[in-house]
Amino acid sequence: MKRVCFIRIIKKQSITHIDWQFQNVKPFELIAELPTSFCEGNYPIEIIDYNDLDSNTSLVVSLTSTDVNDAFHLDALKKVFNTNCKNIFIDLSTHDHQEIPIQIYEFCRMECNKELYFLDKNLIDVADDIIYYEQHMWHAINSVVPNRVLNNFKQLNDWEKPHIRSKKGLFLSGHIRFHKLELLNHFYEKGLLDENFIWSSTDETWEPESFRQFIPFDKEAEYRKFKILERIPHMPDFDFNQIKKQGGYSPNANIVHYLSTYFEIILETQFYHKDTNDYCSTRSDWNNISEKTFKAIRLGNPFIMVSKPNTLKLLKDKFGFDFEMKGWMHEYDSIQNDTTRMESIKNKIESVLQYDNLHDLYYEYFTHKFNNDIFIENFYNQTLNIIFNKF
Amino acid sequence: MKKVCFFKLRRKTGDSGFEWFWEDLKPNQTPHISELITSLHNKGYSMELSNYDSINQDTSVVCVVECIDMDDIVFLDNLKKIFKLNYKKLFIELVTYDHQEVSVKFYDFCRAECDRELYFIDKNLIDVADDILYFDNHSFHVDMYVPHYLNEYKKINKWCRKFGKANKGLFLSGHIRFHKIQLLNFLYENNLLDENFLWSSTDEHWEPSLFNEFVPQSNENEFRNFKILERIPNMHDYDLFDKFKYNNYSFQVNHMHYFNSYFEVIPETQFYHREYLPGTKDTRKDWNNFSEKTLKALLMDHPFVMVSKVNTLKYLTDKFGFDISMDNWMHEYDTIENDSDRMNAIQSKLKNILSMSKSDLHDLYYEYFDSKDNYSIFVNNFYNASLTKIYNKF
Numbered sequence: 001m002k003r004v005c006f007i008r009i010i011k012k013q014s015i016t017h018i019d020w021q022f023q024n025v026k027p028f029e030l031i032a033e034l035p036t037s038f039c040e041g042n043y044p045i046e047i048i049d050y051n052d053l054d055s056n057t058s059l060v061v062s063l064t065s066t067d068v069n070d071a072f073h074l075d076a077l078k079k080v081f082n083t084n085c086k087n088i089f090i091d092l093s094t095h096d097h098q099e100i101p102i103q104i105y106e107f108c109r110m111e112c113n114k115e116l117y118f119l120d121k122n123l124i125d126v127a128d129d130i131i132y133y134e135q136h137m138w139h140a141i142n143s144v145v146p147n148r149v150l151n152n153f154k155q156l157n158d159w160e161k162p163h164i165r166s167k168k169g170l171f172l173s174g175h176i177r178f179h180k181l182e183l184l185n186h187f188y189e190k191g192l193l194d195e196n197f198i199w200s201s202t203d204e205t206w207e208p209e210s211f212r213q214f215i216p217f218d219k220e221a222e223y224r225k226f227k228i229l230e231r232i233p234h235m236p237d238f239d240f241n242q243i244k245k246q247g248g249y250s251p252n253a254n255i256v257h258y259l260s261t262y263f264e265i266i267l268e269t270q271f272y273h274k275d276t277n278d279y280c281s282t283r284s285d286w287n288n289i290s291e292k293t294f295k296a297i298r299l300g301n302p303f304i305m306v307s308k309p310n311t312l313k314l315l316k317d318k319f320g321f322d323f324e325m326k327g328w329m330h331e332y333d334s335i336q337n338d339t340t341r342m343e344s345i346k347n348k349i350e351s352v353l354q355y356d357n358l359h360d361l362y363y364e365y366f367t368h369k370f371n372n373d374i375f376i377e378n379f380y381n382q383t384l385n386i387i388f389n390k391f
Numbered sequence: 392m393k394k395v396c397f398f399k400l401r402r403k404t405g406d407s408g409f410e411w412f413w414e415d416l417k418p419n420q421t422p423h424i425s426e427l428i429t430s431l432h433n434k435g436y437s438m439e440l441s442n443y444d445s446i447n448q449d450t451s452v453v454c455v456v457e458c459i460d461m462d463d464i465v466f467l468d469n470l471k472k473i474f475k476l477n478y479k480k481l482f483i484e485l486v487t488y489d490h491q492e493v494s495v496k497f498y499d500f501c502r503a504e505c506d507r508e509l510y511f512i513d514k515n516l517i518d519v520a521d522d523i524l525y526f527d528n529h530s531f532h533v534d535m536y537v538p539h540y541l542n543e544y545k546k547i548n549k550w551c552r553k554f555g556k557a558n559k560g561l562f563l564s565g566h567i568r569f570h571k572i573q574l575l576n577f578l579y580e581n582n583l584l585d586e587n588f589l590w591s592s593t594d595e596h597w598e599p600s601l602f603n604e605f606v607p608q609s610n611e612n613e614f615r616n617f618k619i620l621e622r623i624p625n626m627h628d629y630d631l632f633d634k635f636k637y638n639n640y641s642f643q644v645n646h647m648h649y650f651n652s653y654f655e656v657i658p659e660t661q662f663y664h665r666e667y668l669p670g671t672k673d674t675r676k677d678w679n680n681f682s683e684k685t686l687k688a689l690l691m692d693h694p695f696v697m698v699s700k701v702n703t704l705k706y707l708t709d710k711f712g713f714d715i716s717m718d719n720w721m722h723e724y725d726t727i728e729n730d731s732d733r734m735n736a737i738q739s740k741l742k743n744i745l746s747m748s749k750s751d752l753h754d755l756y757y758e759y760f761d762s763k764d765n766y767s768i769f770v771n772n773f774y775n776a777s778l779t780k781i782y783n784k785f
Contacts, residue, residue, distance in 0.1 A: 149550050152543035156646055159540045163645045166557075166589075198557075236555060254554040255547050256650040 002391040003057040005048040006035045009076050010064050020076035024050050033138035043388050053085050058391040062091035068103040078111055087115035093133045099286050117390055121288040123314040131387055137380045140294040145253045150298060153255050160259060168353055170261040173201035178219045179271035185226040186346050196353050198257055203233040216280045253295045262362040266292050268307035272338045287311055297375050302328050302365045304349055309336050319378040321371050327361050393785040396441040397428040399455040400469060411469040415442050424487055426531035436782045446478050451785040453482040461496050474505040485513040486528045492678050510784055514680040516706040524781050529683040530774040537644055537690050544646050552757055555749055561652035564592035569610045570662035574698060576617040577738050587745050589652055594624040603670030649691045653756040657684050659699035663730045679703055689713060692763040694720050696740055701728050711772040714763050719755060
């Protein structure tokens, strides 16, 4: 039985001051995917309270912030490093941190004199002390596409084989990040969008405070000229019971979309590299995927990935995912130049829209690609095993 | 153990015109044309099945008639021969070959010629006479194909409650019968069709030999002026593997249509009463039947608007107990006797429904879907009860 303590560092803000506090994290609480996963997987773990830490206990600290300019935050981290424990795991995944500044890793390595690991969602192996972990894995299995829904989907999908689907593709754009709108606009201006796709997109009024992050300053002029702006927001299945319930939203997959189309355009969070040293900046040695990709994997849906270069190569090499077959290749994935890759993706999608065997191709992929098994075994379970073995 | 012989009286073209022959029926041998015997057998009704050659005074005989041609003397002679066989009771089965609006002359002929206990099995919802038993062959098909995936459908439909559906309505027109195209055209000319409906229709090239059966000559001028003709055929999920696999085919339910809509317009086979119209079969005022179109909506617990003869829904509720209304989903139009007035009421009803927001329709749909269990009613009151009534008469 391994002794593990899970805590999070949270910011407590009052009128007079800001304080960072430690909070125990228990399995099955909200935002407690990692301990919950271990608990559900029957890993032999004894959960220890923060006040009962000792030299036999591993400490997992999930950070709600990666702010390296906040001295109080850094002080709180130093306190963690000075606790009496066996080893320390800085969990940067649970609170969905992406493109994390390398300064936070460097600060921790410098200040911590114990065995130290980081858990993050970077697919690229940057250092030996970083372990891959993605909290969306738990959601993918428990709420985005639960097994019972997946089984129902598979049976209905098989039954629906004699029927032609209403649209060729699924294009759920989500936030108005530049690369998403650029691609959506490309198909709209070519008259290929409405005819071929179930599609959706928010507009600027959806989380307007993040506009500059979605559309960097140097892209705004081009963005303003997109004709697709006249058609968004286009949220056909949004806002029925509450504003957050939209097609591209992570808590659930709209299974009907997957029964109505033959392939999906997965619009991941980042596409263009941006080295601006500000909040729009991206890391060339960072690549991560989200629930958008997990949905397509769980549901066995052919897709075209709109993401950073080599995303699919990383998924294949690291976990063994198998996304290709004759007639469905991802040549564009390895193109380093972002603009060239975007052009290649546009050509690829246009070419797919002309396939006259999409129906057969879909069912061939759906029948022979078992990426959900790989998702469970190599991606989810194996990741948990690697972390557990370090405790 | 009840002794029963099932056979078909079939017609083929011989050297000297039509020839008639009989053919023994066995359960499950060719399920598409032996629905009654297969249903009774598969549901465990206790019967000893006899061949035609071994019929005796203890045997109930079910004679499935392929073709009803009262002008064919050979056919009538063959019927007479059957009436004279040595049997316990005779059941003339008119359902397997989907006979509808069967002429009363046929019933009268059989009653006059048969001097033993005689029953008819047909799909007329109206209780016309005590010697007529109700059975619908489509019960077998939908019960064979739909339930396998009904649970999966219901679970995913509940799971997708949080998402809006793509269309307000579903309108699968099938054959171009006048009333169907008239209603489709009404929606099209009022710009209510494409925006709101997942819809399909054949055109004149689909079984062209039946054109005047679909569109009586007296309606043809009006039909030719329908603007919707410029948009048909619209058959988006037809002909994928074979030409019979299309939306309205009873062996297939395209779940996507039900996932993607909040209500269905069910254009049944008959709507307008017709008499003495050239090229067109007469309809009977005392006949009403429905098809797999209605069964699908019932089994999927999909709210619907029925485009059919008067009182169709009244029969479904009174005779079988189907549960198809609720406070804000009523069928007032159903009892309007005058066909044109009923069509106007249906058009107003549809306009009314379509004026609702998708969000309101969404709530209404799930209120209906959550509160109904018409599959159980179908199995118990409709399918099994019909079989039991027939079995008890053997």
